Amino acid sequence: MPSAPGFLCLDWILSLVCVWLAIGIAGLFAPRSFHYISRVLYPLGAAVGIALAVVAFAALPATAETMVLPLGLPDLPFHLRLDALSALFLLLLGGASAGISIYAAGYLRKGEGTAPGLQCLEYHLFLASMALVLLADDAYAFMVAWESMALTSFFLVTSDHRMPEIRRAGYIYLLIAHVGAIGILLCFGVLQGNGAEGVAGYTFAHMRGMDHNDFWASAAFGLALFGFGAKAGLLPLHVWLPEAHPAAPSPVSALLSGVMLKTAIYGFLRVCLDLLHHPLWWWGVLVLTLGLATTLFGVVFAAVQSDMKRLLAYSSIENIGLLFVGIGLTLTFQAFGMTALTVLALTSVLYHCLNHAAFKSLLFLVTGSVLHATHERSLGKLGGLIHRMPWVAWLALLGVIASAGLPPLNGFVSEWLLLQAFLFTPDLPHGYINMLIPVAAAAVALAAALAGYVMVKFFGVIFLGRPREEKLSQAHDAGILERVGLCWLASLCVALGLFPVFVIEKLDHVTTSLTGAGLGSAMRANGWLLLAPIDADRASYEPIVFLLCIAAIVVAAFLLVRRFWHGRVRVSGAWDCGFPMQTVRMQDTAEGFSQPLRQVFEPFYRLTRELPGSFDKKPMYRVIVQDHFWYWLYLPVARVAELGTRMVAFLQQGRISIYLLYSFVTLVVLLFLIRG
Amino acid sequence: MSHLPLYAQIINLLAAALLLLSFAMLAQRRILSLINLFMAQGIVLCASTAVVAAATEQHHLYWSALITLVLKVFLLPWILHRLIRRLNVKWDIETLINIPATMMIGLMLVIFSFNLALPISELAGTITRSTLGIAMAAVMLAFLMMITRSKAVPQVIGFLAMENGLFFAATSATYGMPMVVELGIALDVLVGMIILGVFFFQIREQFDSLDIRHLEKLKED
Numbered sequence: 001m002p003s004a005p006g007f008l009c010l011d012w013i014l015s016l017v018c019v020w021l022a023i024g025i026a027g028l029f030a031p032r033s034f035h036y037i038s039r040v041l042y043p044l045g046a047a048v049g050i051a052l053a054v055v056a057f058a059a060l061p062a063t064a065e066t067m068v069l070p071l072g073l074p075d076l077p078f079h080l081r082l083d084a085l086s087a088l089f090l091l092l093l094g095g096a097s098a099g100i101s102i103y104a105a106g107y108l109r110k111g112e113g114t115a116p117g118l119q120c121l122e123y124h125l126f127l128a129s130m131a132l133v134l135l136a137d138d139a140y141a142f143m144v145a146w147e148s149m150a151l152t153s154f155f156l157v158t159s160d161h162r163m164p165e166i167r168r169a170g171y172i173y174l175l176i177a178h179v180g181a182i183g184i185l186l187c188f189g190v191l192q193g194n195g196a197e198g199v200a201g202y203t204f205a206h207m208r209g210m211d212h213n214d215f216w217a218s219a220a221f222g223l224a225l226f227g228f229g230a231k232a233g234l235l236p237l238h239v240w241l242p243e244a245h246p247a248a249p250s251p252v253s254a255l256l257s258g259v260m261l262k263t264a265i266y267g268f269l270r271v272c273l274d275l276l277h278h279p280l281w282w283w284g285v286l287v288l289t290l291g292l293a294t295t296l297f298g299v300v301f302a303a304v305q306s307d308m309k310r311l312l313a314y315s316s317i318e319n320i321g322l323l324f325v326g327i328g329l330t331l332t333f334q335a336f337g338m339t340a341l342t343v344l345a346l347t348s349v350l351y352h353c354l355n356h357a358a359f360k361s362l363l364f365l366v367t368g369s370v371l372h373a374t375h376e377r378s379l380g381k382l383g384g385l386i387h388r389m390p391w392v393a394w395l396a397l398l399g400v401i402a403s404a405g406l407p408p409l410n411g412f413v414s415e416w417l418l419l420q421a422f423l424f425t426p427d428l429p430h431g432y433i434n435m436l437i438p439v440a441a442a443a444v445a446l447a448a449a450l451a452g453y454v455m456v457k458f459f460g461v462i463f464l465g466r467p468r469e470e471k472l473s474q475a476h477d478a479g480i481l482e483r484v485g486l487c488w489l490a491s492l493c494v495a496l497g498l499f500p501v502f503v504i505e506k507l508d509h510v511t512t513s514l515t516g517a518g519l520g521s522a523m524r525a526n527g528w529l530l531l532a533p534i535d536a537d538r539a540s541y542e543p544i545v546f547l548l549c550i551a552a553i554v555v556a557a558f559l560l561v562r563r564f565w566h567g568r569v570r571v572s573g574a575w576d577c578g579f580p581m582q583t584v585r586m587q588d589t590a591e592g593f594s595q596p597l598r599q600v601f602e603p604f605y606r607l608t609r610e611l612p613g614s615f616d617k618k619p620m621y622r623v624i625v626q627d628h629f630w631y632w633l634y635l636p637v638a639r640v641a642e643l644g645t646r647m648v649a650f651l652q653q654g655r656i657s658i659y660l661l662y663s664f665v666t667l668v669v670l671l672f673l674i675r676g
Numbered sequence: 677m678s679h680l681p682l683y684a685q686i687i688n689l690l691a692a693a694l695l696l697l698s699f700a701m702l703a704q705r706r707i708l709s710l711i712n713l714f715m716a717q718g719i720v721l722c723a724s725t726a727v728v729a730a731a732t733e734q735h736h737l738y739w740s741a742l743i744t745l746v747l748k749v750f751l752l753p754w755i756l757h758r759l760i761r762r763l764n765v766k767w768d769i770e771t772l773i774n775i776p777a778t779m780m781i782g783l784m785l786v787i788f789s790f791n792l793a794l795p796i797s798e799l800a801g802t803i804t805r806s807t808l809g810i811a812m813a814a815v816m817l818a819f820l821m822m823i824t825r826s827k828a829v830p831q832v833i834g835f836l837a838m839e840n841g842l843f844f845a846a847t848s849a850t851y852g853m854p855m856v857v858e859l860g861i862a863l864d865v866l867v868g869m870i871i872l873g874v875f876f877f878q879i880r881e882q883f884d885s886l887d888i889r890h891l892e893k894l895k896e897d
Contacts (some may be wrong), residue, residue, distance in 0.1 A: 612859050656831075657772055660823045667819070668788070 004184035009059035010067050010082040010135070013090065016052045017131045020045060024124030031117025034108070041120050042105035043481075045127070046098045052131070053094030059087040060509045065204075072140060079203050081137035085274070088350060089134045089266045095492060096258045096357045097127055102366050103485025104251035106478070107372070112161045126152040126255065133263050138203040139188035142267075146149075146184065151178040153260060158666040169243035176240045181232025184267070187223035190216055191275055207275045217276055221283050224271040225290075232264035232320045235294040236629045240300075246311035246377070250368025253309060257316045258361035262353050265323055269349075272331060273514045275318040281335040285433060288328025291445050295321030299450040300604050303457070303597045304625050306379045306590040308367045311458055312360065315403065318451060319356045323349055324419065325444060326438045329421050332433065334515065341424050343511045343519055344533050348417035350507050355410040355496055359402035362489040363458075366396040369482055371460060373475040379590035384467040388475040393463040395486045402493045403454040408547040413531070415448055416541060420533050450597070457593050466584045496541050500531045591623060598625075606631065678682070682830060683731035687848075690724040691807040694844060695786070698817040702782050702824075703775050707765060710833050711756045717840050718748030725847050743862050744843070752836060754868060759873055760829060763880060771824050778824050782817050789813040794805050807848040814841030826887055828879060832872050839865055 023041050030036050059065075064083035072078045104123070108116055129152060132145035137283040154177070158170035191207040201207075212220065226237075233241040242596055245253045272279060298318030305311035325348035333342040369392045371386065386393040387672075402409035422441035467473060478486065496503060508518030519533055532540035598605065608628040612619030651662075697717045704710045722744040729737030769851075771778065787811075793809035815838055821832035839861070 129869075657823050657826065660819070664819050664823060668785075668816075671792055672788075675795070 004244045005345060008065045008082075009055055009062060009087075010065040010080060012055045013052060013059070013135065014067075014080070015031050016048050016055065017128045017135075019126040020032040020124045020131070023048070024121040024128070024626075025496050027117040027120030027124070027174050029117075031115045034116055037106045037120050038105050039115045042108070042122075043074070045124055046101035046105070046485075049094045049096075049098030049106070049127075050425070051094070053091050053098065056087045056090035056094055057176060057506075060084055060091070060506055062087075064513075066137060069141075072144075074139055076202070077143040078136045078144075079137040079205070080141070081204070082135060084513040085266065085269065086134045088464065088507070088510050089262060089353070090131060092262055092354055092357045093127070093130055093259050096361050097255065099485045099488035099492070100254045100361055100365065102486075102488065103254075103368070103482050106481025106483075106485070107249070107251055107365075107368055114155075114161075115136065116623070119156070119159060122152050122155045123252070123255075126156060127538050130259060134266060137205065139192070139207075140202055141189070142204075143185060144183070146181060146267075149260065149263065150174070150181065153252075153256060156252040157244050157256070159249050159252070160247075161251050161536045163492055166247040169240075169247035173240040173244040176230050176237055180227045180237065183227030183230065185227075187220050187227055187271065190220040190223060190274075191271070200638060204270075204275060211227070212276070214280060217278070218280065218283070220276060221279075223271065224268060225287065228268040228271070228322075229290070232268070232324070233294075233317050234290055234320065234324060235297055235317075236633055238294065238297070238317050239627065240312040241317055242310050244611065245316065245364075245521055246307060246309035248362075250309075250364055250371060253312075253367075254361040254364035254491060254671070257364060258357040259311070261316065262357060264425050265327075265349070265353055267322075268327065269514070272327070273334075279331040280336045281332055281430065281433070284328045284330070284332030284335055286328070287324050288437070288440060291321045291324030291326075291328050293321070293438050294324060295447040296322070296443060297604070299447045300597070300601045300624070301453060301627070302454045303601075304584075304591075304594045304605065306356065308370070308377050308379055308382075308458065308462060309364070310381070311454065312363055312367065315451065315454060316360055316362075318447060319352070319360065322415070322444070322447070323352055323356075324372075326418050326421070329418075329425075329437075332428070332437075333421075336429055338427070339517045340516060341427070342416065343517050344424070345421040346511050346515060347504055347507050347519055347533075348414050348421055348628070350510055351417060351496075351500075351503065352414035352521075354503070355402065355414050355493070358489055358492040358496060359399045359409075359411060362399035362486060363396065363403060365482070365486055365489065366392055366399060369478040370488075373477070376469070376472075379461045381469050382462045382467075382472065383469075383584070383587065384463070384472065384474060386463040388472065389463075389477045390466075391477050391483050392486065395483075395490045396463065397459060398493055400455045400491045402497065404455040405448050406452070407541070408497050408543045410493050412499060413500045413541070413543070415444075417533060419444065420539055426438055430648055446487060453597070457590065458470065461588075461590045461593065465587045468587065498547065500541075500543060591621075598623075604628075681731075684729055686727050687731075687807060690720050690727065691844070691848070692809035693720045693726070693734075694814055694840075695810050695817075698814045698837065698841075699779065699782060701833070702778055702817055702821050705771070705775070705830055707760055707827075710830060711753050711760070713751055714756070714833055714840075715753040716754070717837060718744060719831060721840055722749060722846060724844065728847055729790075738860055739855065740785075740847070743858065747862055747866065748840065751866070755869060755873065756833070759876060763876060765827070765828075765829060772826055773824050778820065782820060785820065786813040787817040788818040789816055794819055806820070808845060811841055811848050814844060817841075828872075828876055832869070836865065836869070 023045050027037055027041055039096070059082055061084075062082075064081055066082075067080045069078040069080060077410050101123075108119075114122075126149060129145045129148040133142060133149055136142035149306070151174075154170055154174045157173055158166055160166050161170070188202070188207070191210065191212075192201045193210045194209075225234075230237040240547055245257055248256060272283070295318050298314050298321055300316035302318060305314060326345050329345040330342055330349060333339075333345055369375065369389065370382065373385070373389060373392075374382060376382055398409065402411040405411040405415045419441060420438065422444065425437040425441070426434050428437070477483075504519055512518045530540050530542050532538075598607075606628050608626070610620065610622040610623040612621060653659075694717060697713055697720065700715045701710060701717075704713060722741050725737055725741040725744060729735065729741060771841050773781075789812035790809040793812055796808060818834050818838035818841055822831050822838065825834065843861075
């Protein structure tokens with residue numbers, strides 16, 4: 001709640017953003033002073049994150065606040081607005097960045113890539129620009145914040161810019177970010193209408209008031225889908241994601257995946273549900289289809305990765321796909337005026353945004369700890385780390401369960417809500433859609449199952465079994481600051497999983513402001529324990545009861561085994577099936593684990609396999625899995641662009657006479673035209 | 677043509693001389709003669725400006741004529757002579773297109789310019805309006821000379837000759853530009869000449885030659 005009538009939540013948030021900027025600039029004063037930056041500035045940034053989350057939480061139920069900043073161009077000031085949707089995503093930003101910043105304080109090492117002070121500047125500028133994206137209330141402020149977000153994150157991704165593959169990843173990222181930004185800019189241009197209002201037309205307030213015909217509304221929608229889809233990693237604009245996320249340092253990957261992708265979701269929701277009022281039904285179906293394709297693509301590719309950060313990046317693509325599926329459902333329901341179901345689908349989207357921010361950040365930070373402990377990111381060279389790094393391993397287990405969508409953690413709640421929304425699609429008053437969408441529900445269920453498979457692979461290959469390399473015995477557990485960051489995010493996962501009724505009640509403020517209705521009132525009648533989105537008779541979920549049951553079963557099983565089985569334990573070599581000589585190399589590898597899936601989904605991949613011959617002295621087995629889209633879509637576009645530039649370069653002959661001839665011919669032609 | 681006043685006849689004569697000199701410059705292979713032709717063009721320009729001044733009693737045009745005389749008849753040719761002596765480049769010029777072909781292109785340009793100037797000179801109320809086409813032709817021919825020469829010094833002379841054509845166009849169409857503009861242009865030409873002179877020495881130091889074809893290597897591949 002606002003503390004004083006003169007000082008609103010928006011003022012508080014703006015001051016916190018300024019503190020972030022100040023922290024970033026403070027890093028420049030002593031760019032090489034490692035201790036000052038990692039022990040003072042980053043924890044300070046984390047504290048600001050927590051404060052931001054608290055203020056945003058207080059702002060959720062409040063009415064929208066607006067402000068005009070005396071910044072920007074003459075006659076084009078920045079407009080800011082804090083409403084429930086912004087507040088929710090600011091809460092997400094503050095909550096996730098708090099954990100990531102405190103982790104980054106412990107993660108920073110001397111002599112890695114960019115100077116720490118510079119990185120501190122980029123990092124906090126990145127955070128501040130994301131906050132401004134969420135607050136912007138006009139196209140100009142939005143684009144400025146959006147672009148500074150893209151640029152700062154580019155510099156963060158290329159922290160280790162001495163490696164050519166990282167520079168390449170950064171280049172692809174920047175390219176697609178800018179192609180997407182063009183889409184967003186054009187979208188705002190369409191939304192602005194005919195420009196009769198002059199300068200005032202660029203504010204969101206004006207766009208909200210406009211009433212577009214179907215054609216222009218669809219054009220704006222398509223451009224928004226393209227622009228925000230490129231930032232979110234929607235198929236087929238996803239290629240930057242599996243390149244940029246592994247290239248970045250782990251806290252940055254966590255921010256990119258956990259928070260920045262959500263700003264794209266925020267922007268898309270803002271345009272589709274706030275600025276455009278009347279969605280057409282085929283928008284929803286289009287988004288749903290693209291989302292489904294993205295989900296399946298992401299999870300199928302995640303299954304065959306053998307680099308742990310790439311695996312998580314593809315898993316992010318899958319989750320983005322799920323979010324778009326939810327948005328598609330929301331738009332479809334809204335187009336047919338089914339408010340209760342719109343709210344259900346929208347709630348699942350918002351809930352999943354929070355969940356993904358928590359568990360994916362956690363998992364990326366875990367890979368950071370593993371990377372620092374072992375200097376290895378290939379799954380094939382890890383293993384058995386649960387003995388060396390118990391803290392990291394157990395916290396990773398929480399993240400893995402959440403990500404796999406298993407109860408009682410948070411991933412389950414949102415996926416369950418999404419599937420509930422799907423179950424009501426037969427009510428849709430459209431012949432084909434209500435028959436086809438249940439098929440999509442099956443695909444979502446398949447993706448959820450495969451996501452579980454991927455997470456088993458991630459956790460099992462890294463932490464279980466025996467160490468595959470000698471040097472893994474040197475691995476050490478995460479430091480105290482890193483543990484604090486991991487615990488913070490893990491506790492978010494647990495809290496979001498155990499108290500869904502409370503969370504949904506808060507989400508109601510957002511759904512009410514966007515669609516005019518909420519789920520909470522119906523649910524509160526059932527009490528705090530029972531989550532029943534539509535009707536308690538139809539489907540309900542009680543996470544705490546579930547947790548207690550699981551805990552009881554685990555304890556009972558443990559005790560029973562101790563009591564009855566222990567007497568019969570005998571010690572012998574594990575898996576010693578008549579083959580006495582065993583090495584750690586004989587464990588199931590990452591490639592081996594995913595081999596069945598690779599067989600099943602073979603047409604999805606572009607596989608290059610090198611098999612050893614019969615007489616090889618040093619037999620090597622290698623599989624390279626590539627993306628068809630790269631060859632089918634990106635390389636042809638690149639070739640056309642190159643051809644075009646070559647033709648332009650033909651003009652540049654390097655001879656002064658030719659250049660003079662150009663101006664001469666231009667002059668003569670122009671004179672001739674005037675004469676005519 | 678006999679019914680034209682005397683002044684107009686003199687101006688037409690001078691304009692014809694200017695055009696002839698432009699063609700002569702286009703055909704000339706030797707740098708030394710090129711500079712002399714440039715000087716002759718300056719004299720013609722000075723004379724025509726003075727005649728226009730006398731005919732129309734525009735006194736500021738006398739000043740223009742004086743500036744032209746000093747700058748284009750004495751100062752610039754003197755600088756150019758000095759330059760080629762210092763650079764030792766008196767020999768023949770290679771052209772990129774052979775001379776007869778260049779002359780043919782020049783002829784077509786003259787026809788084009790006359791055609792172009794026709795509606796404009798209808799509008800102009802000056803006694804010298806018929807010479808506008810010639811002035812434009814002089815500009816075009818000078819431009820053509822810049823294109824077809826491969827050495828740096830003739831290109832600069834082409835540049836200066838182009839300025840002559842523009843100056844002539846200004847006097848023939850509107851009785852000259854305001855004094856301030858004219859002084860500014862005169863200064864520009866002078867400064868440009870000095871800078872280009874410095875560049876000549878730099879180019880030669882780099883490539884041991886003034887052939888601008890060496891500059892083709894500057895292209896990015």
